[in-house]
Amino acid sequence: MRSGMWGRGTATRSRVAGVLALAAALLAGCGTSGASRTSGTAYSRASADGPAQAARPLVVDRGLRAHPKVLRRDPRPGPPHPVPSASAASPTPTVPVAEEAPDCHKVKCVALTFDDGPGPYTDKLLRELAAYRAPATFFLVGRNVAGRPDVVRRTVEAGHEIGDHTWSHPDLTRLSAARIRSQLGRTDRAIEKAAGVVPAIVRPPYGAVNRTVRRQVTRPLVLWNVDTEDWRYRNSARVARAALKDARPGSVILFHDIRPTTVKAIPRVLKTLSKRGYRFVTISEMFGGKPPRLVYGGPGPKAR
Ligand SMILES: [Zn+2]
Secondary structure (H helix, E strand, C coil), X not given: CCHXXXXXXXXXXXXXXXXXXXXXXXXHCCCCCCXXXXXXXXXXXXXXXXXXXXXXXXXXXXXHHHHHHHHHHCCCCCCCCCCCHHHXXXXXXXXXXXXXXXXXXXXXXXXXXXXXXXXXXXXXXXXXXXXXXXXXXXXXXXXXXXXXHHHXXXXXXXXXXXXXXXXXXXXXXXXXXXXXXXXXXXXXXXXXXXXXXXXXXXXXXXXXXXXXXXXXXXXXXECCCEXXXXXXCCCHHHHHHHHHHHCCCCEEEEEECCCHHHHHHHHHHHHHHHHCCCXXXXXXXXXXXXXXXXXXXXXXXXXX
């Protein structure tokens, strides 16, 4: 049990409280709690809105016009991280990393991760990341991918990594093995259709993992060690502060790009971490293309 790493929001709840929280989460939609579990105990799972809301059709997609600009400003050469489908079944997937990706054992790296998209604000986020030449990792919800395949294509073209965050954001620990595979497989196919890549990494909704999930998911399960709780605090300054306060070498920072307040916080996060000497990397880059089976955080230089 690694829940001790999770800080705020990690309280183990009574069974009743857990059930109530789950009911609230199911009613409200998504929202990733700050807690994780690797066993059967109840855990915090308060929620905000989620994929259902994010998947609503957008009247005006302002990102479309910005696409060429993003590509021009993106310095990362070549096609981004194509992953053969076979890696989905490989126990230790190897992912191509950018030539200029740093060695995170030697320099200070941080991985910005964005869950539950694509959404209406993802294109704006892509522009902010491009301005700082910062690759990030997007854990996509399949039914949102199906609604915005063009955003997924632009995300991949800009050099970011894509992870599988299930089709409809269920708690995988409550599903049968067959349904777990279906949730991930359907999302893989949507992402491949949209952008020509198959995710080599998976983030389980709510960070919920048990033995069945670990058995069914042969790709690395990517959790996090810095939770901005941006689904709870819809305030850009607070989201930025939460990210910056806890950022360390090897941090995997959890955001949700379906929140406009989160996207608005990102320039400050990028600016401050850059000033502190951090390099931004994707999850696969953080591990030289070979993430471990269970990821909370990455390596960092011994002396800093
Ligand atoms: Zn999520």
